[in-house]
Amino acid sequence: MWSSLTPARRQATTTSWRDRLLTLLVALTLILSSLASPLPIEGAVVKANNNDAVSQPQGQAKAEARQFSAPAQAQEAETTNAATPDGTTDTNTDDPLLPERKYFHEPGWTEELSHYDTRFFTSPVPYDPHLVHLRHLIRSYLLMTSSRSLTTWLAHGTLLGWYWNGAIMPWDYDLDVQVSNITLGEMAREWNQTTFDYVYTLSEQEEKEGLGKQGDVNVKKYLLDVNPYWAQRTRLEGMNVIDARWIDMENGMYVDITGLSEDREETGTRRGVWSDKNYHGYGTRQIWPLRRTEFEGVEAWVPWDVEGVLKEEYGAKSLTEESWAGHHFDHGRKQWVKTELA
Secondary structure, three states, X not given: OHHHOOHHHHHHHHHHHHHHHHHHHHHHHHHHHHOOOOEEOOOOOOOOOOOOOXXXXXXXXXXXXXXXXXXXXXXXXXXXHHHOOOOOOOOOOOOOOOOOOOOOOOOOOOOOOOOOOHHHOOOOOOHHHHHHHHHHHHHHHHHHHHHOOOOOEEOHHHHHHHHHHOOOOOOOOOEEEEEEHHHHHHHHHHHOOEEEEEEEEOOHHHHHOOOOOOOOEEEEEEEEEEOOOOOOOOXXXXXXXXXXXXXXXXXXXXXXXXXXXXXXEOOEEEEEEEEOOOOOEEEHHHHOOOEEEXXXXXXXXXXXXHHHHHHHHHOHHHHOOOEEOOEEEEOOOOEEEEHHHO
């Protein structure tokens, strides 16, 4: 039969079998990759930095002392014109996923319950150990993004905590970071639904909280979950303003990840105004170039105009008010402490 085929038919048959074999190999690769073990986070063994001491001055002096030059790859706002076919600088889509359904769910709307992901929630984490879990959350996220060249920076209350003393504010129960829509797209394509192993040594504080023995090596698992509505850059009904989360699979605590894209008008793209889906807007020069700094003992990035961003969101008093949410800032310890202990 083979000998009776014309040369053209022989070539077509050979090509067909090659295509089938290639398809089979691709399918097998996808199956094997889905069964792969969690990815380790490079450099995640935090030893010397796994402590509570923060040697940063408070307020303006610290902000000036932390002005580092941003690398070229951090200046995404000026290098993304080729990201879309029409030359615009974002990946917006005008086709919403309707009807809109809330993707991320929390076990409740109270202050106590609204900062957990329902899928991994069992019970609220008490006040004293919650900071330990938040520190590992932000450290693991920053180490993961750094090792995979994903540009991200601190935002909202997390940025305010950095401004005061380079640490999480003790009344916070979640963390906030931002990325450009370009980085958000990379997270969605390359890392969505990926679990990561975070290896660290237990600190003295963790032993005091009954979380293990100081010096022991522990492993925590985190999930990077990107909202299916991430590419829909309009607010819609407001149910999916959070674009992604970095989730502690042990207790459901998380880092909220929101993307910034340039605003669009009917006449086209309005360059230089970047916003998320929750009414936060920034000028290009408020964000870029980013400043390299340190947060909770690991390398981090913050916007260029930190004070301007914080004043617009929280008011000028947020940079000077030393009593808030039942806490007082102790200059000697450079920490926020409960008012009754101040």
